[in-house]
Amino acid sequence: MNTWDILLWVAFPYVAMAVFVVGHILRYRFDQFGWTSRSSQTYENRLLRWGSPMFHYGILMVFGGHVVGLLVPKAWLEFFGVTEHWYHLGATWLGTVAAVLTIAGIVLLLIRRRLTPRVMLATTVMDKTMYLLLALVIGFGTLATVMYQIFGAGYDYRGTISPWIRGLLILQPDPSLMANVPFFFQLHVLSATALFLLWPFTRLVHVFSAPLGYIVRPYIVYRSRDAHTVGSGSRGPRRGWEKSERPAAPTRTRQRTPR
Amino acid sequence: MRVMAQMSMIMNLDKCIGCHTCSVTCKQVWTNRTGVEYVWFNNVETRPGVGYPRRYEDQEKWKGGWARNKRGRLSLRGGGRLKKLMNIFNNPDLPGIDDYYEPWTYDYDMLTKAPLSTQSPVARPKSLLTGKNMDIKWSGNWDDNLGGSQETAAEDPILATMSEHVKMEFEETFMFYLPRICEHCLNPSCVAACPSGAMYKREEDGIVLVDEDGCRGWRMCVSACPYKKVYFNHKTGKAEKCTLCYPLIEQGKPTICSETCVGRLRYLGLMLYDADAVLAAASIENDHDLLDAQRGVFLDPHDPAVIAAATANGIADDWILAAQNSPIYTMISEYKIALPLHPEYRTMPMVWYIPPLSPVVDVIKSTGSDGEDARTLFAAIDKLRIPVEYLAGLFTAGDVVPVEASLRKLAAMRSYMRDINLGGEPDEAIAASVGMTGTEMQAMYRLLAIAKYEDRYVIPAAHLETARELEELACSLDTDGGPGMGGPGADASHARGPYAKTPGMPLNSTVDNYNEMRGETGEKTKPTTPGRLNLLNWTGGTVPPGMFPPKDSGAPA
Numbered sequence: 130m131n132t133w134d135i136l137l138w139v140a141f142p143y144v145a146m147a148v149f150v151v152g153h154i155l156r157y158r159f160d161q162f163g164w165t166s167r168s169s170q171t172y173e174n175r176l177l178r179w180g181s182p183m184f185h186y187g188i189l190m191v192f193g194g195h196v197v198g199l200l201v202p203k204a205w206l207e208f209f210g211v212t213e214h215w216y217h218l219g220a221t222w223l224g225t226v227a228a229v230l231t232i233a234g235i236v237l238l239l240i241r242r243r244l245t246p247r248v249m250l251a252t253t254v255m256d257k258t259m260y261l262l263l264a265l266v267i268g269f270g271t272l273a274t275v276m277y278q279i280f281g282a283g284y285d286y287r288g289t290i291s292p293w294i295r296g297l298l299i300l301q302p303d304p305s306l307m308a309n310v311p312f313f314f315q316l317h318v319l320s321a322t323a324l325f326l327l328w329p330f331t332r333l334v335h336v337f338s339a340p341l342g343y344i345v346r347p348y349i350v351y352r353s354r355d356a357h358t359v360g361s362g363s364r365g366p367r368r369g370w371e372k373s374e375r376p377a378a379p380t381r382t383r384q385r386t387p388r
Numbered sequence: 389m390r391v392m393a394q395m396s397m398i399m400n401l402d403k404c405i406g407c408h409t410c411s412v413t414c415k416q417v418w419t420n421r422t423g424v425e426y427v428w429f430n431n432v433e434t435r436p437g438v439g440y441p442r443r444y445e446d447q448e449k450w451k452g453g454w455a456r457n458k459r460g461r462l463s464l465r466g467g468g469r470l471k472k473l474m475n476i477f478n479n480p481d482l483p484g485i486d487d488y489y490e491p492w493t494y495d496y497d498m499l500t501k502a503p504l505s506t507q508s509p510v511a512r513p514k515s516l517l518t519g520k521n522m523d524i525k526w527s528g529n530w531d532d533n534l535g536g537s538q539e540t541a542a543e544d545p546i547l548a549t550m551s552e553h554v555k556m557e558f559e560e561t562f563m564f565y566l567p568r569i570c571e572h573c574l575n576p577s578c579v580a581a582c583p584s585g586a587m588y589k590r591e592e593d594g595i596v597l598v599d600e601d602g603c604r605g606w607r608m609c610v611s612a613c614p615y616k617k618v619y620f621n622h623k624t625g626k627a628e629k630c631t632l633c634y635p636l637i638e639q640g641k642p643t644i645c646s647e648t649c650v651g652r653l654r655y656l657g658l659m660l661y662d663a664d665a666v667l668a669a670a671s672i673e674n675d676h677d678l679l680d681a682q683r684g685v686f687l688d689p690h691d692p693a694v695i696a697a698a699t700a701n702g703i704a705d706d707w708i709l710a711a712q713n714s715p716i717y718t719m720i721s722e723y724k725i726a727l728p729l730h731p732e733y734r735t736m737p738m739v740w741y742i743p744p745l746s747p748v749v750d751v752i753k754s755t756g757s758d759g760e761d762a763r764t765l766f767a768a769i770d771k772l773r774i775p776v777e778y779l780a781g782l783f784t785a786g787d788v789v790p791v792e793a794s795l796r797k798l799a800a801m802r803s804y805m806r807d808i809n810l811g812g813e814p815d816e817a818i819a820a821s822v823g824m825t826g827t828e829m830q831a832m833y834r835l836l837a838i839a840k841y842e843d844r845y846v847i848p849a850a851h852l853e854t855a856r857e858l859e860e861l862a863c864s865l866d867t868d869g870g871p872g873m874g875g876p877g878a879d880a881s882h883a884r885g886p887y888a889k890t891p892g893m894p895l896n897s898t899v900d901n902y903n904e905m906r907g908e909t910g911e912k913t914k915p916t917t918p919g920r921l922n923l924l925n926w927t928g929g930t931v932p933p934g935m936f937p938p939k940d941s942g943a944p945a
Contacts, residue, residue, distance in 0.1 A: 161601035167625030168605050170478065171485040172517065178478050185477040246518040247485075251622065338604040340476070340583030344469050348580035352588040352599075354850065 137319065138304035142297050145326040152329025153337065166335035172247040176237055184234025190227035194220065199291045200298075216287075221278070228271055235267060259331040265320040273313035284311055290318065390663040391687060391698040393707055394574065394594035394738055395637055395656065395847070396716045397646070398726045399567055400836055401744040402798065403653035406533065406565035408432050410645035410654075414569075417644050418631070423623025425491035425516050428528055429630035430645045432567045436544045436554065436778065437531040441487040444616040445545040445730065451481040452614030453577050453733030454670065462671050462734060464581055464612055472583060472608055481611035485622065489527040491516040534563050546781040554774055562747035562775050566782070569645060570617040570630035571729065571737030572596050574661060574685065575670045578629075581612030587627070592850065593658075594738065595632045603627050614733040640849035652839045657714030657846040658707065659738070660687040660698060670734045675785035678731035685736070686721055689714070710848035715835060716740070723824075723832055725794045727783035742836070743783060743791055745798045747775035762803035762818045769795050797822045801836070804829045 157164065170177055197206075198220065206216060239260060242248050277284040293306040307315065328334070414430035433439045447453060451466035466472070466481050485491075494511040502509035515522040531537050541547070547554055554561065572589075576596050579587040586602030587609055589595070598609075598618070605625040609618040618629045633643035637656075641647070646654035662685055669681035687694045689711035698708050711717065719726040719742065726740040748768050753759045769776060769792055776795070780788045800822040807814050808830075819829045835843055921934040 162624070162626070164601075165603065165605035165625035168607060168620070169622070170482055170607065171620055171622055174478075174482070174484055178480070182477045246520070250518060335604060338584065340473070340585075340604070340606065342585065343473065343583040346585055349576065350579055350582075350585050350588040351591045353591045354593075 134304040134308050138293065138307040139297075139302045141319070142322050143302075145322045146297075149325045149328055153334065156329050156334060164334055164338065165332070167251075167332050169242075169248045169251055172251065173241060173245045176241040176245075180234050180237030180241060182234075183230045184238055187227050187230030187232075187234050190223065191231055194224055194227060198287065199294050202291070202295070203287045217283075224274070228274070231267060232271065235264060239264065255331055259324075259327060259333060262320060262324045262327060266317065266324050269313055269317035269320055273311065273317050276313060277311050284314070286310070286314060290314060389665075389687075389694075389697045391660055391694060391701045391703060392594065392663045393592065393698075393703055393711065394659045394661055395572070395632060396594075396659045396738040396740070397569070397632075397643075398655040398716055398719050398740045398742065400651075400653040400655070400742040400839075401564055401566065402742065402746050403651040403839075404432070404565040404567060404744075405651055406432055406434065407650050408529070409648050409650050410567055413644045413648040414630075417633070419628075421623075422516075423621040424619065424628060426485060426488045426528070427619040427621075427628065429617070429619075429628075430567065430569045431528055432565050433529070434532050434534055434537075434563055435566050435782070436541045436547055436561070436563065437534070437537060438540050438543045440528045441483050441616050442526070443543055443545055444483075445614075447614055447733070449481075450483065450611060450614070450616070452612055452616065453730075453735055454575070456671060456673065456734070460671060460673065462575075462667065464577055465614075466581065466608075466611055472581060476583065476606055476608075479607045479611055482607050482620075483610070483616065485517070486526075489530075490522065492522055492524060534561065537561075546778060549781045549786060550774075550777045554778070562750065562778075564744040564747055566729075566741075567645070568615065568617070568729070569643075569739060570596060570632070571615055571735065571739045572630075572632055573738060574663075574666045574682075574736035575734065576613075577733075577735050578609035578613040578618050581608040582606070583608055587618075590634075593634075593637065595634050595637070596629070597631060597634070598627050598629055600624075600626055600628075614730065614735065615737070637847055638850035640847045642845040642847065646845065652844065655715040655719070655844045657716040658689075658711040658848065659714065659716050659720070660689050660694060660703075660708075660711045661685045662687055666736060670736055675732045676787040678734065679728065679784055679787070679790055682728060682731060682736050683721060683724075686717070688721070689717060704848075704851060707848045710846050713846045715843060715846060718835065723797065723828075724790075725797050725832075727790060727794060729783060730785070731783075732785035741783060742798070743779045743794050745795055745802070748772050748795065748799075749802075751775075760802050760806045762800055762815075762821070765799035765803065766796060766821075769799065793822075797824065797832070798836075800824070801829055801833055805833050805837070 170181075207213075211219075242252060242260070289306045289310050293303060296303045296306070307318070310318075411428055411430045411432055415428060418429050419425075419427045428440065431440045439445060444450065444452075447465060453465055454462045455465040457463050464472075467475070492513045492515050495514050496511050498509045499511050512521050513524050514520065531540050534541070572595055574594070576587070576589060579589060579596060582603075583606045584602055584604045586599040586604070588597060588599065590597060603626040605620075605627070607620055607627070609627050609629075610616070610620050612618075618627050620626075621628050633645075636643060636647075642654070642656050646656055665685045669685045670678075672678060672681045687698075689695070689698075689708060695708055698711075699705070716726075720740055726742050728737045728740050730737070745765075748765065749759045751772055752764055752768050757764050759765070773788075776788050776791055777786075779795075780786050780791045784790045800818050804814055804818045804826070814826055814829075816826050819826045824832070834840075919934055920937070921932055926932065926935070
């Protein structure tokens, strides 16, 4: 374990985590107007109609797989009867479906973005950086899986990468776990960390506005004109510019019996 | 009974000359920004025609509005909550920008900077999306005045619903203009379709708005609105729509489109309605009953029980008074001459129309008959099925009876008033034949034809005691690309002009500071230094007090 290991597998992930969390909070507080997926569907829909659902459903499956593989300890899964054999089957088959969907989706989306002039012109520098990183993460992850899991002897990342991540999350980082992980897994992890670092400043923030509340809310929404001051509407007064209010009700009224 | 107030509009189509002033002023105020170049909160369509966006009325394709299902309940035509979430990655019913039109500008620079040559320089059209040269093949108002309608009008979805074949040969057809804004529906399907809950109907005045901060750009509102009056800003990635110029309405002033209407055909006023009755009325089985169902939702503002319930619901007395004087109530519920646009979409729209008599009158005049004679007009309304059926397709889900009733009243008024204007005795039989009295005829004439400003716009101002809460709010829309782009809030250093109260304070368009700004003597702005004159108000000529500092003040000259 040398300085590089500490930097790459402790310092860098914690910096990324801090930026991820604080960045999202700050952006949510100060840039709600910029908080959107900035869809380009009105420009072009022939390719997007296939590419977007493929990519999104694929990446949701990939996310689910990562949660099971990285955050749930091996012993827990085995307690529930998910043996190494079953885990491997699930990871291989479901993982392949997810990977095919995700990769086909993102390739389609990237081709569309590059070749449709309207979409290309609406792409910002930040978008391009984000797409590059996202493609790298997906590319390295696929490459590592294909090289070590399919054509190689198989690599048990649940013995190294998973405990390392859980160690980070419970504030007991152990960089030595990552020191001898195969190269492409390392690249996958590093590029993903970089993506998390950039996340709050990209359009990827739309992940956190998945509108699940829509399922339960009434169809017609009424809001009072006065309600603008609170909630997700307009900003409140700037600090130091608050209106001077009369102090709260005099104590005399408080002596009455509470209702 | 839950009484709510709704700010509503009526447009008298007979007076629309299709000048598009409403569209232009609206665009100047609201949508002259990048990202909404193609957006017209207010547009004027020539009908028969395909409309804007193209064929927006074809709900088989666009799946806008509500549909009544087998169990008699309303569901969004584009699918319910789960289907919306499943389709969140790609909205299958979203119109592309080409369904509106590709926005463009002209290469004006060429006209002044082109090098000397034998040909005159031309300003070629350039796409605002790609910056490249483009051929203009479509726009928001391509078939204005039936231009090119021999080819395009057959695509008008209303014509497909009619039993009679409409010839589009110019000499034989008819036309009228249909100005459209957001309907500010009582049962808005755009609000229901918004996954983020960012669209809402204001409790006080029923105006349907998008919370630009809460909008996440899922675009479901755009496809769910059957009138296609919610638009996607392709630069900011947020939905935008007609706001009924609420900053003006809150001050008791008419919207920009109404204020600048050359034909003075727009009316603004309150309607009181029973919010608890809306869903049942919108769910009624027969499309033809929807008009009466919606009329049934409106409450009589003179009824003491309604007044008591309105007061209990927090509607202020001056608002109830405004509802009693509302030209909207008069025309919808008393004269019954105004009709809603496409009630069959079941959104309970609140911008209503007085159908145009002019297509009928034009035909009569072209045959050399008297276009102001009551009997001729009545006979023509009965006989001229094509315009009447077409109007029914727009305003009553195809039921010709209410359209005829409305047109007969307009015809009767025309004929009744002609006798008076020619110095003759008015014929009370004409008024009676449409179930009205002579007094009512004259009152209707005053409202429709004279159309005084104060009769057209009965708008109670928002209440200051509540609006005070809005004071000192920074506008969240002054971001780059937002509707308030370039406003003083965008950069505090800009807020130092004569309007700003304190350096660095944002300028707000609220009732309070508008009135404050105006000053007591009617001058437009107040000077920033007390006792001094604001030069912006100086008309020249005299030297008003306060122009120069007092001599003994010691202030530098």
